[in-house]
Every structure is written in C-alpha cells, then in structure tokens.
Amino acid sequence: MGSTSSDAGRPPGIGVSDNGTILVVDDDRAICHTLRLALEDLGYAVITAHDGIEALALFLEHRPALILTDLVMPGKDGIELMREIRRERASVKIVAMSGGGRYGRPDYVRLATKLGADAGIRKPFNGSALHELLIGLQDPGPWQVEKRGTGPR
Numbered sequence: 001m002g003s004t005s006s007d008a009g010r011p012p013g014i015g016v017s018d019n020g021t022i023l024v025v026d027d028d029r030a031i032c033h034t035l036r037l038a039l040e041d042l043g044y045a046v047i048t049a050h051d052g053i054e055a056l057a058l059f060l061e062h063r064p065a066l067i068l069t070d071l072v073m074p075g076k077d078g079i080e081l082m083r084e085i086r087r088e089r090a091s092v093k094i095v096a097m098s099g100g101g102r103y104g105r106p107d108y109v110r111l112a113t114k115l116g117a118d119a120g121i122r123k124p125f126n127g128s129a130l131h132e133l134l135i136g137l138q139d140p141g142p143w144q145v146e147k148r149g150t151g152p153r
Helices: 029-041 052-062 078-088 108-114 127-136
Strands: 021-025 045-049 066-070 093-098 119-122
Touching: 021 029, 021 052, 029 045, 029 127, 045 052, 052 066, 052 078, 066 078, 078 093, 078 108, 093 108, 108 119, 119 127
Parallel strands: 021 045, 021 066, 066 093, 093 119
Antiparallel strands: none
C-alpha cells in the first residue's frame, strides 16, 4: 500500500481511513507503560486502558485505528472485549497478546485469532517483533508474528 498525502508521515501498518491511534489494553500497568513508550517511539498516538470495561469506553470515545489487547484480564477479558468491539466497528484492527494463563499455558493467542483477532503475539515480545507485526497488518488475513518469515520487507 503506497503512501498518500492523507497518510504522509504516519507509521506503516495503520490505514489511511483510520485516525492512527492505538488503544493498548493490559491489566499490568507496567506493560501498558512500556508499550506506550515503544509505540510512541515508532510514531503512533497511544491511549491505554487497564481493563476491558475502561477499554470499551475509550474505544467508543476515541475510535482508535487499532486495539492491542491482553486476553487474560479480570472482569471483561480480551475475548469479550474483542467481540464487543467487532459489534461496534467490524473493520478495526485487533491484535491479541497473551503470556498464557495462571494454570498452564493454553494457546489464547491462537484462539483469539480464530475468533476474529487480526493478529496475535505472545508475551514476552520485543519492540522489533511488535513493529513487524504492525507493518504486517497491511497484509490480508490473520497471522502470528512467531510464524512470519524473517526475510526482507
């Protein structure tokens, strides 16, 4: 997808019709803070929420281009949040992230992509993996960064 005057200067991976904001959702405040800094360094505008209820309210208010949500959270979990967001605006990009659960390591990320997330990433991950994932969202269809090739972009 080429750059147009309406998306000049915008980081790759966010469509021209979107406002370029990313909503980061994680009940771990340190993860939210770290992701905010990393994404802002890449040029994205970022808002954060610490649970699904707060995230849904911010989503409705700010209409972000992309949601980066943890899946395992108290109260409204990431799967429930994803379903509610899809009902409001099916076209928004959603990236599911998870480090597993308390009782083992079920593959929540794979489940989320099967339930409609555009991509998934397993915690812990580094900034370059996240950047690659965001750029890759221009490609059609869900995929997981762990399975993406490492060849030239």
